[in-house]
Amino acid sequence: MADNGGKKAQLTIDGKTVDLPVMSGTLGPDVIDVGKLTGEGYFTYDPGFVSTASCESAITYIDGGAGVLLHRGYPIDQLAEHSNYLELCYLLLNGELPSQDEYAVFADTIKRHTMVHEQLVHLFRGFRRDAHPMAIMCGVTGALSAFYHDSMDIADETQRRITAHRLIAKMPTLAAMSYKYALGQPFMYPRNDLDYAENFLHMMFGTPCEDYEVNPVIAKAMDRIFLLHADHEQNASTSTVRLAGSTGANPYACIAAGIAALWGPAHGGANEAVLNMLDEIGDEKNIDKYVKKAKDKDDPFRIMGFGHRVYKNYDPRAKVMQETCREVLEELGTEDSPVLRMAQRLEKIALEDEYFVEKKLYPNVDFYSGIILKAIGIPTEMFTVIFATGRTPGWIAHWNEMISGSYKIGRPRQLYTGPQQRDYVPFGKR
Numbered sequence: 001m002a003d004n005g006g007k008k009a010q011l012t013i014d015g016k017t018v019d020l021p022v023m024s025g026t027l028g029p030d031v032i033d034v035g036k037l038t039g040e041g042y043f044t045y046d047p048g049f050v051s052t053a054s055c056e057s058a059i060t061y062i063d064g065g066a067g068v069l070l071h072r073g074y075p076i077d078q079l080a081e082h083s084n085y086l087e088l089c090y091l092l093l094n095g096e097l098p099s100q101d102e103y104a105v106f107a108d109t110i111k112r113h114t115m116v117h118e119q120l121v122h123l124f125r126g127f128r129r130d131a132h133p134m135a136i137m138c139g140v141t142g143a144l145s146a147f148y149h150d151s152m153d154i155a156d157e158t159q160r161r162i163t164a165h166r167l168i169a170k171m172p173t174l175a176a177m178s179y180k181y182a183l184g185q186p187f188m189y190p191r192n193d194l195d196y197a198e199n200f201l202h203m204m205f206g207t208p209c210e211d212y213e214v215n216p217v218i219a220k221a222m223d224r225i226f227l228l229h230a231d232h233e234q235n236a237s238t239s240t241v242r243l244a245g246s247t248g249a250n251p252y253a254c255i256a257a258g259i260a261a262l263w264g265p266a267h268g269g270a271n272e273a274v275l276n277m278l279d280e281i282g283d284e285k286n287i288d289k290y291v292k293k294a295k296d297k298d299d300p301f302r303i304m305g306f307g308h309r310v311y312k313n314y315d316p317r318a319k320v321m322q323e324t325c326r327e328v329l330e331e332l333g334t335e336d337s338p339v340l341r342m343a344q345r346l347e348k349i350a351l352e353d354e355y356f357v358e359k360k361l362y363p364n365v366d367f368y369s370g371i372i373l374k375a376i377g378i379p380t381e382m383f384t385v386i387f388a389t390g391r392t393p394g395w396i397a398h399w400n401e402m403i404s405g406s407y408k409i410g411r412p413r414q415l416y417t418g419p420q421q422r423d424y425v426p427f428g429k430r
Helices: 035-040 076-082 085-094 100-111 120-124 133-147 157-183 196-205 216-228 236-245 251-262 270-281 284-295 316-332 338-352 354-358 365-376 380-403
Strands: 008-013 016-023 060-063 068-071
Touching: 016 035, 068 076, 068 085, 068 316, 076 216, 076 316, 085 100, 085 157, 085 196, 085 216, 085 380, 100 157, 100 196, 120 133, 120 157, 133 157, 133 251, 133 380, 157 196, 157 251, 157 380, 196 216, 216 316, 216 365, 216 380, 236 251, 236 380, 251 380, 270 284, 270 338, 270 365, 270 380, 284 338, 316 338, 316 365, 338 354, 338 365, 365 380
Parallel strands: none
Antiparallel strands: 008 016, 060 068
16 A cells, blocks of 8 residues: 655645645655545646556556566566466466465466357357457457356456456467467367467467477467566556456456557557568668668658657566577577568667667567567467467456455546537528
8 A cells, every 4th residue: 555654745726725645655756646636626637647647556567767677576587587477477466476386276277267168169250251360359358258257246356366367268269269260270279288378379370180299499488478468567458457447347348448459559569560660671781771761750660669658778578588589580490580680780770879879769578579479470460469368467467456456437537628618509590
């Protein structure tokens, strides 16, 4: 719980002074509580909520200036090196790292919830084969509430936990089904002898014709991609999940809303945009020309995968992703690929060129994740689906944190700039 320690700020409007409490968290800047302004006849104006804390949370902390990302206090680089995705899921949901026994029970629970209701197959058949997989994911995730409505009492902690486990377990199954559906291939059932990332790769690339052997290097990279995307504080999609959840909507509907928000190219679609940019550049010899275009404010071309809304330093996830990228390309024998050479050249320019350094346009996590996914054989339209799969535990943790505490229905205000009140004019007098 945040503590104000008796600190306060004073706001003077038209000679009237209003005292506002100043709240302090465990990390980060102090926050001015402006809740009482409404009673004084005012409210604040903050487009994009860039200076507004919409909630109190104990899950994830970001210091963009220092390039720090902590999940429940643990640095992301330590988690990426020593942990795995399912352990991070447990941490996000429960607040502490699990014991060996706790982890074994949790991993087994997730493993035994990976199948989806067989009737859900018929829902997929209602989509066109060329539908974007994110359109399918929005629909089928929301539809889970029609199949698993036995545990949707959001006031019941046990039912919330069951739903959390179901969503984390079934999301990779749904993601792989959306890919298989586009190909016209049969859906692959999950296997309980595989771990989370291995199972996803099996359902993506396996067929009934022959056994699919999962490459451990690729499986490790896939697990790390999920881990690095698991949560990122109050971003657009997480805030959407919280806003939807504040109405009392069922958790499947809330996660579907988060998926819809993630679909935007300014959010989850950024790694897809990186690959499209590299395709447009085409060759390493064209990089200087495109860098010049990026510096021209009148040119619409932008270097994708650099800079971040929050980070004003090197994205800590990008460092891990860069190492993973090299491991994958070396394993696949494509470490000298033209795409990687272009990416490395762009990274070098971004870290040394005065224009990029001054604007603090450092490589972010999307820059390398797209290259890894393409090397694995995953098409670009599936990139955001994988992002959504990895982000599910973060969404669920934030939803559960809100529902289990004290919250109000979200109701942002506005600065109205439309016409003042006027009388209706009948058709004959206009």
